[in-house]
Amino acid sequence: MARPSKPLISREAAVAASIEIIDADGLEAFSLPRLAKHLGVRAPSLYHHFADKNEILTEVARDIAGRTVARPRMTPGPDWPEYFVALALNFRQSILRHRNAAPILLQHFPRELFIATYEHTARFLLDSGVPSDLHVQILDGIETQAVGAVLMEAMRPPSRKSTIFPNVDPSSQPLLAKALADNELSQKQLFEAMVRSFLHGIIRDNDLDRTTVG
Structure with a gap:
């Protein structure tokens, strides 16, 4: 189809309107005619x-998984893992703000959007004393963990501490029921602990002394 000679809307406005529709009524409700009507233009x-x-x-995926995710300040040194923990938490917050759009990321996750960021992050790791042979393991691992965990969380109903595993029957699953009762971490805290444990595992497994790194 030929494009109009003069734009009636901006690309940014169309993406923002798309997110509004998906947030309000779900991905199934999104279509080009619906978007055009929402913007007050013809398709x-x-x-x-x-x-x-x-x-x-x-572009919706680029927005919610990249552009709107707050970037923590990078301060090279022994506490370098905390940058990734903060970034992962910010990513989680951005995705959960748009739960209905989460399925889009399964097909449209904009990994290429992060290449320039990863270049800066590799410099940050190097300046923190982390050898370059561990950079891919860290960057790929954090992305895989964060995306997988957040998409799973976004695509199911919000849970409380006691309902992280739903429909547990104390009579037939007594150990799991007790584990849930004893759990003191929220879903957010469990996510944070997972990311931090992954990074600390790399430090431990590769004999990176946090007291002297950087």
């Missing part, structure tokens, strides 16, 4: 900025 106007619906969803 052909969207083709000035986007080739198709798939490109719009890719």
Whole structure:
């Protein structure tokens, strides 16, 4: 379809409106006609900025998984793992703010968006005394853990400490029921502990002395 000669809307406005629709009514409710109506334009106007619906969803993924995720301050030194913990928590917050859009990330996760960021992060790791042969393990591992855990959390109902594992029957699963009763960590705290444990495991397994790193 030929694109209009003059844009009636901005690319940014279309992405923001797409997120509003998905947040309000779910991914199933999103369509180009619905988006055009939401923006007060005809559907052909969207083709000035986007080739198709798939490109719009890719931009939605870029927005919620990249552009709106707050970047913590990088301070090279022995506490370098805390940068990744803070970044993972900020990523989690951004995705959970848009739970209905979480399935988009399964197909449209914008890994290429982070390449420039990863270059800066590799410099941060090097300046913190972390050898380069561990950088891919750290960057890939954090991304995989964070994305997987957050998408699982986003695609199920919010849980309390006692319902992290739903439908547990104390009579048939007494040990799991006791574990839930004894658990003092919220879903957010469990996520934070998972990320921190992964990083501390790399420190331990590779004999990185946190008191002298950096």
